[in-house]
Amino acid sequence: MTENALLAVAGYSTSGTGRGRGIELLALRSDGQDLAVERRAAVDLPDPSFVLWSEDGALLHAVLETEPTRVVTLRVDEDGARAEVVADLALDGAGGCHLAHGSDGRSLVIAQYGSGSVATVGLDEEGLPTAQIDLDDHHELIDGIAETAPHPHQVVALPGTEALAVPDLGLDRVMLYRQGAGGMIDIAGEISLSRGNGPRHLVADHESEQIHIACELSGMVATAVRAHETSPRSVPAVMPQAPRRWAVRSMMPASGSESAAALSHIELVADESALLVANRGPDTLSLLSLDAMRPQRVAEVEVGAHPRHFTQWGRPGAGRRAGGRPDRRAAPSRGGARAGRGADPRPVGRVPRGAPRGLRTASREQSPGAPVSGPAPDLLPPVATRRIDSPAPNRSAGGLRRALAPSRKDPSR
Incomplete structure (x- = not known):
């Protein structure tokens, strides 16, 4: 089965602080065995650190x-041969690193x-984008803690809720927002x-019963569980429900390496039976059942070096990494793990069924902890050094849009 993708590659650029081309569109085709990549349009922008497809995939x-932080929007042709800037908006603030669709469907929310x-x-x-309509300053949340600087790192819409979750690396908190009238x-x-x-990045299951948080500074994965609260019988049914609450239930080291791990991105596999976590320092991808x-x-x-982001690509359950699901566009991410052939999986136990096939194969053929030689069959070769992407909606049948972003070497970012 042939799968196509249009990748939007974003990264620190020559017109900014890096060596990248700004935003570049790449057409990708895979028949399950071979991977072909063709360059399409490129747009020179200073340091685009995260990108996001519109719901219809046209923008x-x-x-x-x-x-200051800028939000720039491109209009992209169906085949990626042409891309033009159609909006450029400066914000109050600096160092924007992530953006997501608002829960109202008519806004973007940006972590600075x-x-x-x-x-x-x-x-x-x-x-x-037309105008900035709100600004929430996390300096107001410091609560008198000395030598604390807030660093919001990501915005995530929690499935099954109206909440937007923003992990703040500096405050050691995940702030939960509700979007009201007017955005x-x-x-x-x-x-x-x-x-x-x-806390740097997080992922929630399809009902947000559990939220898994990648903690960059401690190298731990924190799992927060939602508390089920019932309203008193005396409260009328028309009264608004109390906000949902989550509490951390467990902390687990993401890497088994002796090297200190600075965690970056985290995702669930398709059937939600396991987590994937990128570890900078050991430069590994961990699978947690x-x-x-x-x-x-x-x-x-x-x-590969400094894995800052990754995403999944291919048929659900097929175990392909570094891409998105079929008939979906992929939204970009800031930095990334380089998923290349020849990596050596180090299984340490039974691997869940939904795991990438390269990891599953290694676990079956080797005893726990034993080294594995030879290629990991379903890890795609690197498209670009330290680049990876994340998923987004589809526009055309059989097509996939995706975006990548190379990373800086600064482990704190």
């Missing part, structure tokens, strides 16, 4: 990690690592972690 939004704030941008009927966001709760964990009461590391594979 590509990018956040520029500049001062540099200025420690979260900005909301309104979209017009065409889906183009304004208000704090509705938080998930607290002990000092020094540094969710069969037990808390995550258990069952495999770890080397993926």
